[in-house]
Amino acid sequence: MKNKVKTWVLLRGLTREHRHWEDFPEKLQQCFPASHIITPDLPGNGDHADLTSPASIQDMMHFLRKDITTSIESGPVHIVGLSMGALVAIEWMRSYPQECAAGVLINTSLKGMSPFYHRLRPANYYRVLFSLFTKNKYRSEKMILAMTANLYPDAEQLLQRWVSYAEQNTVTPANALRQLVAASRYRAPGLQPDTPMLLLSSKNDKLVNSQSSVSIAQNWSLPIETHPLAGHDLSLDDGDWVCHKIKHWLNDSG
Secondary structure (H helix, E strand, O other): OOOOOOEEEEEOOOOOOHHHHOOHHHHHHHHOOOOEEEOOOOOOOHHHOOOOOOOOHHHHHHHHHHHOHHHHHOOOEEEEEEOHHHHHHHHHHHHOHHHEEEEEEEOOOOEOOEOHHHHOOHHHHHHHHHHHHOOOHHHHHHHHHHHHOOOOOOHHHHHHHHHHHHHHOOOOHHHHHHHHHHHHHOEOOOOOOOOOEEEEEEOOOOOOOOHHHHHHHHHHOOOEEEEOOOOOOHHHHOHHHHHHHHHHHHHHHO
16 A cells, blocks of 8 residues: 555535644645645535535545545545545545555544544533634634644644634634534444445544544554544644654554
């Protein structure tokens, strides 16, 4: 597998857009210099903030495939999905396995494998709803940052960028709710996708219980690596660690 990496598709989570990857795409590019890396936005977020978010993961996946048709035509892609983005990746691998070379699933969870209180920690119910529906973008992004990042060195500077992203590409409350509904309703496929998959989780994830990733790994007999300190946004907190684990896995698989 290590010599077949051509295109990487990076998929973010609930209400997040391509710029929230920050410098992770550059780190992944350094790790795989010959690769082409794309960071498409899901409908309702980022460059597609003017569109209506589907209320199902399957419809998000169909939109994504049409949006990046040219990249798919160049051959099977490698997918990195974070949180809700990993659910879209799973649905893609389930529905169109011939288009997917490998999938890296970061801090995600599946209905049917994890209880609701693991998929979203109860202590965050109010914070999540507040961040989705408040008009105060600074307070919203500050709350999201507190829930998702543990190790980022310059949180205030990052927060200012995130507020800027939110002001430029505002996610409407209705779209945020549709995305939340889609993620909460998506159930583990009856049959495990055949695509090779790696699970990455954060032991100190304050948003989603890391046991959710463990449950997927156990149910599907998949490899899993767990970061001892990082938060939910693992690629933000320690992108180098993520790249190292991906490269090691691909080398071992190839």
